[in-house]
């Protein structure tokens with residue numbers, strides 16, 4: 001669906017993307033992870049033809065993004081936090097503008113709002129929406145034309161866990177309906193939960209890619225088991241046959257409060273690869 | 283064509299909610315109605331208020347509206363969303379322009395109701411030309427400005443000159459000499475006589491030159507900035 005090879009982009013002196021390559025298959029959720037300033041938004045802008053790039057090849061639905069015609073662009077659903085809504089309009093009116101553009105009958109608008117959990121907000125003015133509701137309104141707008149590819153730029157950043165969950169559910173629904181989804185985030189948990197394939201981007205360079213579990217397993221060099229005992233003591237054991245007896249004895253004696261293996265999370269993999277924390281300097 | 287209507291529809295809907303623009307559209311037509319009917323002073327030129335307010339309306343409402351609409355849509359990035367939904371820049375601009383023109387002409391219609399039937403068509407024709415020039419001037423500023431702040435600060439002096447110079451010119455010869463080079467002053471002369479004779483020797487020329495300058499500036503701004 002989307003191919004990208006040796007993509008480069010600079011803003012003046014500042015090289016923002018350096019030889020970025022990846023392929024996204026149809027029906028996948030592709031996660032682009034990276035700290036602030038990594039170049040995630042820039043990449044989305046390039047893929048959707050809003051920005052020209054300097055070198056490399058990019059194809060979206062078999063074409064260079066800049067050459068996509070209007071009809072093909074209508075297969076995109078895009079949600080970026082910079083994309084505003086009409087503040088003076090109600091939610092319903094906001095969607096109505098785009099329903100008119102796409103030639104969709106207005107009577108389907110309440111259904112669209114319902115889909116993103118905004119059923120009561122048809123007449124609510126967009127300026128009065130909470131952050132989570134606004135994000136959902138933007139999602140509803142991105143879904144309106146039943147897109148083949150969805151580009152979601154940090155759809156859940158700064159939202160409460162409940163709104164976040166609601167949005168995750170919607171995204172998975174869209175995947176089930178056959179949508180290809182390009183998602184950027186700095187939330188590791190979100191990426192692990194949703195994505196089929198993820199790419200870790202740091203300072204414009206891809207530092208790792210693969211399935212989320214696969215990446216974690218690949219960086220599992222410690223291979224330890226951590227125990228927290230009832231008396232407050234923490235013990236680490238090597239994760240191999242030799243320690244099994246000791247752990248078994250502790251377990252049997254009932255003195256173990258918690259037990260964990262030390263597989264890395266995406267978070268710690270990222271930290272290891274870059275020496276940078278994903279969530280810092282947001 | 284469809285897209286143009288979508289934009290016009292959206293703007294008409296917005297008119298009632300956007301108080302600042304609504305006031306611009308209503309103020310002068312309403313003032314004209316009230317003043318023409320309420321104030322009758324001996325020796326005052328016939329339809330003094332219609333002629334005065336018509337010119338101020340031309341210089342103010344379309345200019346402010348065009349600037350405000352374009353700069354707001356740029357700043358809020360809703361224009362981007364429209365473009366991604368296959369709206370072409372010319373369709374968008376045509377839509378906004380037609381909307382402003384139509385609504386200002388409705389205001390002009392209200393003003394026209396105060397003058398004799400015979401002069402109405404001529405009056406509306408001249409208003410139509412003046413409003414169109416103002417829209418292009420406003421669009422220039424809207425396209426050129428990065429955000430609403432910048433748009434307002436650029437549009438304010440233009441609006442002042444176009445709309446107030448002809449009024450001040452009635453009392454001051456120096457201002458008169460300067461304001462002569464603006465289309466609003468020339469249109470004021472035409473309205474004073476209610477015939478094209480008001481243009482004098484090169485009035486029509488000046489209006490044309492004004493229009494051409496606005497169009498060229500618009501083209502330059504558009505080439506340079508696009509609709510981003």
Ligand SMILES: Nc1ncnc2c1ncn2[C@@H]1O[C@H](COP(=O)(O)OP(=O)(O)OP(=O)(O)O)[C@@H](O)[C@H]1O
Pocket residue numbers: 011014016034035036037038039040041042043
């Ligand atoms: N219009 C621009 N002009 C110059 N530099 C830019 C521009 N847009 C982005 N950049 C630079 O490009 C780099 C990447 O920005 P980008 O917005 O893609 O980051 P991001 O990964 O989306 O970050 P965030 O997580 O904060 O959204 C940053 O260093 C930024 O300063």
Ligand SMILES: [Mg+2]
Pocket residue numbers: 040041042153
């Ligand atoms: Mg970003």
